[in-house]
Amino acid sequence: MVIVLYNLIAHRAVNSLKDKENTIDAVKSSLNTDYISGVEIDVRMTKDNKFVVIHDMSINRVSNGSGFVSKMSLKELKKFNFGSENKYIKISTIKDILKIANDKIILIELKYENNDYDKYIKYFYNSIKNYLYKNIYIMSFNYKLIRKLKDTYSNLRCGVLSSTIINRDNIDDDFDFIAISSYSYHTIEDYVRPIFIWALNSKKKYLSLKKEMSDNTYYIVDNPVKFI
Numbered sequence: 586m587v588i589v590l591y592n593l594i595a596h597r598a599v600n601s602l603k604d605k606e607n608t609i610d611a612v613k614s615s616l617n618t619d620y621i622s623g624v625e626i627d628v629r630m631t632k633d634n635k636f637v638v639i640h641d642m643s644i645n646r647v648s649n650g651s652g653f654v655s656k657m658s659l660k661e662l663k664k665f666n667f668g669s670e671n672k673y674i675k676i677s678t679i680k681d682i683l684k685i686a687n688d689k690i691i692l693i694e695l696k697y698e699n700n701d702y703d704k705y706i707k708y709f710y711n712s713i714k715n716y717l718y719k720n721i722y723i724m725s726f727n728y729k730l731i732r733k734l735k736d737t738y739s740n741l742r743c744g745v746l747s748s749t750i751i752n753r754d755n756i757d758d759d760f761d762f763i764a765i766s767s768y769s770y771h772t773i774e775d776y777v778r779p780i781f782i783w784a785l786n787s788k789k790k791y792l793s794l795k796k797e798m799s800d801n802t803y804y805i806v807d808n809p810v811k812f813i
Contacts, residue, residue, distance in 0.1 A: 591620045592795075592802060593809040594692055594781065597640060598624040601810050605668055606647065607638045609677045609685065616689050620813050623690025623720070625783075625805050628679050630700060634708040635659040636679040639667075642698065648676070655698050679709075683716035690803070692764075692781065694746070695725040695734075706734050710741075717741075724764045724781070728755045735760065744781070764805070770794070781805055788812050 595615040597606035604611035607626055615624045627640040631654060645651045650665035659678065668674030683691065697705065713721065717740065725731040726746045735743040744762035745752050749769040756763055756772075762779040765772075767790060770782050780798065783805040785791055791804055791812055806812055 589620075590800060591809075591813060592622050592800075592804055593620060593812055594690060594803050594805045595621050595624045595809050596783070596805050596807050598626055599808060601808055605674060607640060607677070608667055608674045609638075609681055610668070610672075610674055612677075612682055613685060615809070616685070616687050618809075621689070621809050622803060623692055625692040625694065625781075626679075626682060627694045627696050628709075629654045629696045629698070630705060630708065631659050631662065632656055633658040633660075634704075636709055636712045637662060638677045638679060638682060640696070642696075644676075655700075679712050680716075683713060683719055683721070686716070686719045688720055690720050690722060692722045692724065692805070695723065695727070695730060697725065697727045697730050702730060702733050705730070706737055709734070710738055722762060722779075722781075724762075726751055728752055731760075744779075746783075748784075767794070770798070777801075779803065 598611040598615050599606050600615045600618055604614055612624050615621050626638050628636045629639055630636055643653050648665040648667045662676045666673045667676050722742045724744045724746050728745055731743050731745055742761040744760045744764055745755050746764045748766040764781040767782050767785040780802045785804050785806050
């Protein structure tokens with residue numbers, strides 16, 4: 586029997602168009618799909634210091650409500666539908682996601698808005714500390730934030746998000762991994778730790794990269810079903 590290593594990470598937890606991004610239903614579906622190695626999700630801090638799973642600063646695009654996440658409490662956010670007209674789905678906290686996580690990768694991108702670094706890190710760690718036995722990876726474009734998180738809690742697996750412009754000089758081997766765009770992956774030399782390649786939506790390029798990159802490289806893609 587030949588085992589195929591796809592190393593696919595579902596971007597915003599979405600495997601197919603029937604799922605809504607960053608919802609618990611999307612996470613469940615992806616984590617229970619054989620060819621998916623894990624999910625990538627985004628988190629933001631609410632007004633009452635809870636961490637919810639959402640990409641945008643506001644809820645306007647992904648729910649039937651409006652307003653900024655940082656200006657709303659978790660109770661207020663729970664009033665809105667983040668699913669479809671046919672299926673009501675409440676916003677998830679990071680705890681909701683980690684509770685259902687299996688042994689697959691949970692790749693968390695920290696979204697940051699002018700919060701106090703120490704406060705942000707304290708409440709984030711408190712949100713995940715009971716689930717550190719799970720397969721958690723944490724990343725951010727904000728170098729100062731992810732650096733401080735790693736320095737404060739060395740037991741966490743942290744990495745910097747990098748592109749052709751952002752953080753290109755911050756690929757630091759004392760992080761546990763790197764997440765780099767598909768346009769700038771070639772700038773990595775002899776990086777032995779896990780690599781997550783993002784902005785990858787061409788199956789042809791994915792297949793090419795798999796031949797070129799090491800087995801500890803993962804590919805963050807929209808709709809992984811299209812890549813098998």
